[in-house]
Amino acid sequence: MKLAILSRNSKLYSTRRLIEAARARGHVVRVLDPLRCYMRIAPDGFAMHYKGRPLTGVDAVIPRIGASITRYGTAVLRQFEMMGARTPNPSDAILxxxxxxxxxxxxxxxxxDMPVTVFGDNPDDTDDLLSMLGPPPHVVKLSEGTQGRGVILTEKLSASRGTVEALRGLYANFLVQEFIAxxxxxxxxxxxxxxxxxxxxxxxxxxxxxxxxxxxxxxxxxxxxxxxxxxxxxxxxxxxxxxxxxxxxxxxxxxxxxxxxxxxxxxxxxxxxxxxxxxxxxxxxxxxxxx
Incomplete structure (x- = not known):
């Protein structure tokens, strides 16, 4: 199997372990920085280049796409899918x-089942939105936060309201959940x-x-x-x-x-x-x- 790993850093532990495991099983593996992949899209076919050379014959792709490059990384993965490569996590599933x-x-x-979750946009609806959730504590989460970042615990209703209003002022996408004590x-x-x-x-x-x-x-x-x-x-x-x-x-x-x-x-x-x-x-x- 000719395997490509989409990763910005080949020295990361997860990427290194995947390389080791693939080579131990006799597979050919290459790490590709998704931001250095670029593509041609046309009715007569799809093509991918990497650092000035065509990428062909890739059997499978393992995406290790960081949250900061989700949009471009999934576009690269989608191009590989269009070119016939298989992947455990398709681009649409990652999105x-x-x-x-x-x-x-x-x-x-x-x-x-999951913690009860509420979501709304208009500041006029904040009080009713929080009443749909129930009494605090509440957990406020950015919709695209990772590794525990962008997660806030609010212990009073006034704190929940203030956090929601502050995030709306920053045009952030977030949701609010019940706290499971x-x-x-x-x-x-x-x-x-x-x-x-x-x-x-x-x-x-x-x-x-x-x-x-x-x-x-x-x-x-x-x-x-x-x-x-x-x-x-x-x-x-x-x-x-x-x-x-x-x-x-x-x-x-x-x-x-x-x-x-x-x-x-x-x-x-x-x-x-x-x-x-x-x-x-x-x-x-x-x-x-x-x-």
Whole structure:
């Protein structure tokens, strides 16, 4: 298999592990900076060039597209799809997952439980919008925030109102959710590959914070997820059209609640905690995809 990995940095842990796993299995692999890919689009065919040379014969593409280049990165991936390359995470699926509001709408339509979420635009509707959610604490999230950034906990109604009004003044896209106190600042990361959860970890927020993301200072430990939690993780990835995903959920009094589905999950933390060869499982899955 001739494999391309779309990544801006070949030295990142996740990218390096995918390269190692692919080469160990005899595949030819190349890392491509998506911002150096450019394309020709015409009725007579699609073409891609990279640093002055044509890119041809790519069998499969693994996208490791950062949030800051989502639009261009998914356009490059879409071009590869048009040229016949297979991918575990199609461009449209990445776009669905990156937009938190859209992802929540899709998941809710599939009956997947999550914290109650509200969204609105007009300042005149703020009080009624928050009443639809219920009493604080509330969690305010930027629609395209990553790694725990752009997530704010408001403990009073006045703080929720003020945060909403401030974000509207910045023309930011955001949503507001109920706060699940019984989670006690912990969440589960389930790494889904195809129809299976191949690795899991429990992340705990540092003292004084509620964000459990490792990039926000959280800690991680091994965990055994229940069958129900694994089923929710796989259903969530499938609902968004992702073959590979990191599904974040919390344990609540009413069962597992999905927080987010990450289309480009990092491997460093979960491989270290779980001890599994997650990169290898991903490569094996990609190699088995059909055009």
């Amino acid at each position: 669905r997952a990156r937009d938190k509001l859209r992802a929540h709408q899709v998941l809710a339509a599939k009956g997947i 019984e989670a006690q600042g912990a969440d589960l990361r389930c790494l889904v590959v195809g129809d299976q959860v191949v690795a899991t970890m429990r992340r705990q927020a540092p003292e004084g914070d509620f964000r459990s993301n490792l990039h926000a200072g959280g800690s991680a430990e091994p965990v055994v997820c229940s069958r129900a939690e694994q089923q929710v993780a796989v259903r969530s990835a499938k609902a968004l059209g992702l073959g590979i995903a990191g599904v974040d959920m919390i344990r609540s009094a009413r069962g597992p609640l999905v927080l987010e589905v990450n289309s480009t999950p990092g491997l460093e933390g979960i491989e270290a905690v779980s001890g599994g060869d997650v990169a290898g499982r991903m490569i094996d899955y990609v190699a088995g995809l059909r055009r």
